[in-house]
Amino acid sequence: MHIDSIQYKYEPDFMMCFAPWTLTCMVCLIIMMSIIFTRIPFNMRIFIGLLEAISYLIIMFYQYEYVVHTSLTTNPYFLPEYAHCLLILVTLLVIFFKERQTEFDNKINYKWSVELIKKQDDSRIAAQSITILLHNILPAHVVNVYLTSLAKHELYYESYDMVAVMFASLKNFELTLPNLRVLNEIISEFDQILSYYRDKYRVEKIKIVGSTYMAACGLDVQIGLNIKNETRSHDSLIQEVQRARLLLAAFQKKHYSITDEKEEVVFVLTTFALDLMRTLWVCNNDYRNIPIDRDVFNADMSIGISSGEVMAGVVGASQVQYDIWGHAANMASRMDSTGVAGKIHVTQNTALILKKYGIECKYRGMTYVKGQGILPTYFVDIDANYEFNYTQESYDSIAVESESN
């Protein structure tokens, strides 16, 4: 048998054409893909989808009209070409609405995320404002601990064994309206000096009582460290501290001890007090040139300083106040009230500490202190230029020290 007779012969049917519904479905898929997956603006995607649909329909109607017309239809009363159009149209509409929905969701999500970021920013700013406000009414080291204590409804308190306390009162001063303005200016000047001492030496303003400025130093254990870290600075106060340390070391013929470091707070606060006196002198000179203020204000200041143990804490549920209590605070107040304008009046213990730093303190005499009886008190020796007078021993010791070096 000839092989050709059993071999299958493939006869191409030239009347067979492509399946129009397959093509329409593919075009629907292409439209879907170009609208859903393209990362271009929504209107542009719809435009491209429409372009694809119209191009396809034009080709179908003009090129393959017969094929489409003779293809299957969805309904006996519906022409096949309309059925094709309908599928394309429905696809376009479904995709359009679905994309509108996605676009709307994206816009809402974006709006929410913008609002969320704004709210987060607002709450961060509010938290920062609260912290700034708290830093204005509480010492820096208390703020965080206090916030934690407040959250736990606990009483916040601290106990210190060596704190220097100062009361500085303006004398010849009546609290009248014109004087109030001047007082405000002077206290603001004091606060500016304080901000420097506060940052570097943790001198804290406790409060203003009438025209009395109350401050303390040593309410933060970091003070010793702070001064140590600044040893290479050209700052005049730091240099004075360096000098005082040198004096102390030379004077005592020994190294600087922990007790000396704690007592340094007395030296720092006395230096601050002297700076307040200088500032007041500058203010007085300035006011002397202003005719209105010249008549209302020619202030003098008496300062009382004491040192020793104090308790510190934050009291109250609203308008909280950081305050200190103890013998040192009471004595500082008494030194101020029994003091003399233009002088720094100190207790005997404080004078002894200052003498260790080489600062001369002159014996004032026996002073009656309410609740304590008659006690020896001292005036810090200050010259006419508002500089400390140093003790003779300190000059001698420093001379010996520099000779030996």
Ligand SMILES: Nc1ncnc2c1ncn2[C@@H]1O[C@H](COP(=O)(O)OP(=O)(O)OP(=O)(O)O)[C@@H](O)[C@H]1O
């Ligand atoms: N934290 C403080 N804030 C303001 N003033 C204080 C503070 N601690 C003590 N003082 C003042 O120190 C002074 C001496 O206090 P102390 O307790 O020895 O006497 P007192 O008999 O209560 O006072 P006084 O009789 O003067 O009213 C008081 O005038 C008091 O106002």
